[in-house]
Amino acid sequence: MAEAIERRRTPRHGPGGPVRIIVSSGQAISGTIQNVSQEGMLVALSVEVELGRTYEIEVTDSRGSFRINGEALRIHLPPRSGNAPHAPEFGVGFEFVGMDVTSSERLSQLLEEMVT
Numbered sequence: 001m002a003e004a005i006e007r008r009r010t011p012r013h014g015p016g017g018p019v020r021i022i023v024s025s026g027q028a029i030s031g032t033i034q035n036v037s038q039e040g041m042l043v044a045l046s047v048e049v050e051l052g053r054t055y056e057i058e059v060t061d062s063r064g065s066f067r068i069n070g071e072a073l074r075i076h077l078p079p080r081s082g083n084a085p086h087a088p089e090f091g092v093g094f095e096f097v098g099m100d101v102t103s104s105e106r107l108s109q110l111l112e113e114m115v116t
Helices: 101-115
Strands: 018-022 028-036 040-045 054-061 064-076 090-096
Touching: 018 040, 028 101, 040 064, 054 101, 064 101
Parallel strands: none
Antiparallel strands: 018 028, 018 054, 028 040, 040 090, 054 064, 064 090
């Protein structure tokens, strides 16, 4: 049997902790990190977001919270099931955009915390 080939440029780590996706007017959608890398993250959300739009993603690490801009590029639909005991979750893939040095350093720290 052939081994799967990793096509991603950077390794993904996860799952992780809670995040908040900041939408218009400062409102936020709570979610959970499914996996994260230096380039983006997959977040489980209870509501769908608009693809192609850039959102602020508020992440919490051991030093507190910080924000990273991420463009919503992909939505994984929840499984079809009428028997689900809770709201279905959408998997939303975000690609980080316009990251400054401070956010990049905080993200690197988060990734290190997830590995150890």
